[in-house]
Amino acid sequence: xxxxxxxxxxxxxSDKRTINDLSKTGLLGKLIAxxxxxxxxxxxxxxxxxxxxxDIDSPAWQQFAIAVPDFQNLAGKNGAPGVPxxxxxxFAEQLxxxxxxxxxxxxxxxxxYPSPQPPSLEGSQEGGNFASWLASGAEYLVQGFxxxxxxxxxxxxxxxxVVKAEIVLEKKYVGKTAEGKTMLRKFAGEIMLALxxxxxxxxxxxxxxxxxxxxxxxxxxxxxxxxxxxxKESWTILMSPRWSAxxxxxxxxxxxxxxxxxxxKDVLNGTITKVMAFPGINLSGGWSFLGQKVLLTLSKEGNExxxxxxxxxxxxxxLTNNIAIDVSPVWSPDGGKIAFVSxxxxxxxxxxxxxxxxxxxRLTYExxxxxxxxxxxxxxxxxxxxxxxxxxxxxxxxTEGEGLKQLTFDNGGGKSPSWSPDGRYLAFGKNIAGKKxxxxxxxxxxxxxxxxxxxxxxxSPSWSPxxxxx
Numbered sequence: 319x320x321x322x323x324x325x326x327x328x329x330x331x332s333d334k335r336t337i338n339d340l341s342k343t344g345l346l347g348k349l350i351a352x353x354x355x356x357x358x359x360x361x362x363x364x365x366x367x368x369x370x371x372x373d374i375d376s377p378a379w380q381q382f383a384i385a386v387p388d389f390q391n392l393a394g395k396n397g398a399p400g401v402p403x404x405x406x407x408x409f410a411e412q413l414x415x416x417x418x419x420x421x422x423x424x425x426x427x428x429x430x431y432p433s434p435q436p437p438s439l440e441g442s443q444e445g446g447n448f449a450s451w452l453a454s455g456a457e458y459l460v461q462g463f464x465x466x467x468x469x470x471x472x473x474x475x476x477x478x479x480v481v482k483a484e485i486v487l488e489k490k491y492v493g494k495t496a497e498g499k500t501m502l503r504k505f506a507g508e509i510m511l512a513l514x515x516x517x518x519x520x521x522x523x524x525x526x527x528x529x530x531x532x533x534x535x536x537x538x539x540x541x542x543x544x545x546x547x548x549x550k551e552s553w554t555i556l557m558s559p560r561w562s563a564x565x566x567x568x569x570x571x572x573x574x575x576x577x578x579x580x581x582x583k584d585v586l587n588g589t590i591t592k593v594m595a596f597p598g599i600n601l602s603g604g605w606s607f608l609g610q611k612v613l614l615t616l617s618k619e620g621n622e623x624x625x626x627x628x629x630x631x632x633x634x635x636x637l638t639n640n641i642a643i644d645v646s647p648v649w650s651p652d653g654g655k656i657a658f659v660s661x662x663x664x665x666x667x668x669x670x671x672x673x674x675x676x677x678x679x680r681l682t683y684e685x686x687x688x689x690x691x692x693x694x695x696x697x698x699x700x701x702x703x704x705x706x707x708x709x710x711x712x713x714x715x716x717t718e719g720e721g722l723k724q725l726t727f728d729n730g731g732g733k734s735p736s737w738s739p740d741g742r743y744l745a746f747g748k749n750i751a752g753k754k755x756x757x758x759x760x761x762x763x764x765x766x767x768x769x770x771x772x773x774x775x776x777x778s779p780s781w782s783p784x785x786x787x788x
Contacts, residue, residue: 381424390463392472405464448483472490523541527558530774532553539770541758556572558778563608565783567582571600577597600616609630622644624636624647637675650693666687701736711731712732725763733746743759753771754776
């Protein structure tokens with residue numbers, strides 16, 4: 319369902335005060351304190367067998383052992399004119415790298431590979447020498463073929479179950495030569511889906527704020543660290559990027575007109591619309607998973623309170639009413655609950671309330687500074703940042719306060735966690751030697767991977783859903 323932001327909300331007159339004006343009124347200092355609390359920061363499948371749904375928290379879980387030999391050039395031994403001589407090896411290495419970063423796969427060393435290798439494209443499955451592949455330690459085997467003619471590239475990929483000596487998955491991709499990595503990314507996602515029962519993690523992006531001096535930009539990047547895009551450039555403060563449920567829109571708060579106003583970008587056509595510009599704070603919160611709603615923190619009535627904006631009805635509804643600061647609202651996946659941060663107990667803690675603002679209850683009790691809640695896609699846990707010995711660290715906790723787990727422990731800590739749509743990874747900010755960078759880890763706290771290191775400070779990551787619009 320599509321909708322136009324420009325027509326769904328009658329905007330108030332913009333407040334043109336500058337940063338200097340704000341400091342005179344005392345609003346700037348309040349904003350700075352508030353931001354600290356807020357946490358600044360194609361083909362056909364061959365379904366030979368049922369999918370396996372994995373619990374990566376289980377102590378019995380082990381990585382899939384998979385072999386990825388060099389792809390075969392269908393143009394013959396000498397290849398086609400203009401095709402790099404190492405293309406067959408390069409494709410295999412790129413696919414291997416994609417599988418490794420998921421932390422689900424152990425790619426078998428090529429030195430252990432048997433000879434002969436996989437059957438030809440026209441060959442029978444029985445010709446695959448599966449016993450030899452099994453002896454190499456492989457449980458699964460990838461067989462890839464490609465044909466390049468000029469700027470056109472065709473790629474065919476198979477996944478075999480070596481133990482059962484049968485084909486699991488077969489895909490064919492047709493496109494341009496420059497799209498080779500994209501084809502491999504799609505196939506890696508198909509492998510993940512076939513073997514783990516979860517959707518394509520490679521079709522997601524992580525948005526984040528990059529701070530350099532007094533200027534900030536919003537970028538987004540693929541899960542595998544490729545295709546960096548600048549979503550919004552600014553000479554002043556940008557913060558809190560948040561994806562809509564289908565990934566069509568990216569909201570954020572900007573100081574470009576002197577007031578922290580709420581904007582939404584249509585990532586499909588690049589248009590940016592100012593949606594909320596009340597005098598004072600207009601902070602972007604989480605989007606609903608089930609509809610055209612977004613949560614906001616507004617101070618238009620004097621105190622920082624949580625509101626919900628329905629883009630369809632244009633209704634703005636206040637949800638909290640407390641003398642303490644209420645910020646950082648996020649929806650549960652079913653839309654029935656909202657987690658948020660409040661100082662109503664004296665220190666910043668995470669609370670949960672019904673979607674209409676009723677039945678408020680405190681969730682976190684360990685530690686005296688907990689903020690930046692993020693609800694898991696499965697709805698059973700929340701991630702957040704909590705202060706430990708002067709450093710923020712990443713925690714997860716059950717929705718009833720059970721099963722508290724600390725995931726990061728070093729001095730670099732962790733801030734602003736954001737879940738992947740499959741619930742298996744967390745993106746977060748980390749301070750390494752005084753420089754803030756964006757990292758990814760599994761929800762067990764293991765397999766830490768640097769996602770992006772720019773020439774500024776990367777903060778406030780937001781993980782997209784599986785994208786359909788890019």
